[in-house]
Amino acid sequence: MSRRPPSQVSPSPHAGPPEAQQVGNMPPGWQPGDHLFVDDIKKSFGATKVLHGITMHLRRTETAVIIGGSGAGKTTLLRLLIGLERPTTGHIWVDGVDMGALGDFEMNRMRQRFGMVFQYAALLDSLTIFDNVAFPLREHRKHMSKRDIRDKVVGMLNSLGLENKEDRMPSELSGGQRKRVGLARALMLEPEILIYDEPTSGLDPLTSRLVDDLIEETRARFKVTSVVISHDMASTFRIAHQAFLVIQGRVVASGTPDELAHGDNEQARQFIAASGVATDEVSRVNRPALADGTSGRVIEFRKAAE
Ligand SMILES: Nc1ncnc2c1ncn2[C@@H]1O[C@H](COP(=O)(O)OP(=O)(O)OP(=O)(O)O)[C@@H](O)[C@H]1O
Structure with missing residues (x-):
């Protein structure tokens, strides 16, 4: 099995410009x-x-998890964050730029700074894995040669433990593998902000943990800022630097998951207790980022997800 060096997948050039701070x-x-x-x-x-x-x-470069019950407004917030909706009042500032003040052209460019990992991966069933992942490059990087596109797509798939899967159809992959294909596609335009919509939804506990690892590894390796919409409290404890509890369209509590679980905010304590997760036993993902594509973790992920 061939494995490409990870150098083919370059970290985002946008990540963390010091002047923006x-x-x-x-x-x-x-x-x-x-x-x-x-x-x-x-x-x-x-x-x-x-x-x-x-x-x-x-x-910047942290993971924020937005939690809350059904109908709280999480999806609406997500759609505002990626510019699919405009707020009625208020602003969303990205590096000090007001998204609401952008015209169509600038908004289009702004959207490319965001990567979206959809619930259930949302792959196009009639396209191969290669074509799914190449899709954003063909749309937005028209100057790229076919060869450069192939190198970039295959390099990313390999680095996510998806060697030799490029000619498969989405239906031929497991749920965990499809998630990784969705992540590969989201990373193609080298976004600085990655938004995940319920990334562990519908996955078994073991695969959920591996998706959590993947979110953390992606964050550390590509220096992305991650925003995760989630119902999964165990996952929140594993990946969140900060969590925001949204109830009926308001942030009622925010802080580290531990602060929410053990602080003096009654709603947060109740919400977490109701999830049934033994929070003291959930430890944060704290592994070093993938230093190279030969890390055992990718292999571990593949084994579990196949
Ligand atoms: N386009 C719309 N028109 C009217 N009401 C809407 C629209 N979009 C969302 N809503 C309402 O806003 C509320 C919040 O919906 P939203 O989908 O943001 O919640 P959510 O927290 O993502 O819920 P869930 O976890 O169930 O997906 C709901 O009452 C919903 O009916």
Whole structure:
């Protein structure tokens, strides 16, 4: 089995420009370390008020997990973050740039700074794995040669433990493998912010843990800022630097998962207790990032997911 060196997958050139951390030209309320600043967002659909003033500081190269019950407004928030919807009032600042002030052209460019990993991977069933992953490059990097596209796609698939899968169809892969294909596709345009929509939903506990590892490894290796929408409390404890509990369109608690579980916010303690997860026994993912494509972890993942 051939394995390509990981150097074929370059970390995002956008990740963490030091000048972006200056507070000088930043909006009021901006905090040093912020990558995204969600600034008092309200969202209504007609007469239905869904978000009632959400403020969040999403820090560069950290993982923020947004938790909350059904109908709390998480998906609406996600759609605002990636620019699919505009807030009714409030702002979303990316490196101090107000997304709401962008015209169509700039918004299109802004969207390329975001990668989206969809629930259930959302692969195109009629395309091979290669064509699924190459899709964003063919759409947005028209100058790239076929050979460069092939190298980049195959390099990424290999580095995620998907060697020799490029000619398969999505239906021929396991759920865990499809997740990794979805991640490979999201990483193609070298985003600086990765958004995951319920990444462990529908997976068994072992595969969920491996997806958590993958999220952490991806964060550390590509220096991305990660935002995860989740119902999975064990996963939240494993991957989150900070968690935001959203109830009925409001952030009612935020902090590290431990702070939420053991702090003085009653709603947070109850929400976590109701999940049934023994939080004291869930340890944070704390492994070094993949240093190279030969790490045993990829093999471990593949074995478990096949
Ligand atoms: N386009 C829309 N028009 C009207 N109401 C909407 C629209 N989109 C969402 N809503 C309403 O906003 C509320 C929040 O929905 P949302 O999908 O954001 O919640 P959620 O937290 O993602 O829920 P779940 O975890 O069940 O997916 C719901 O009451 C929903 O009916």
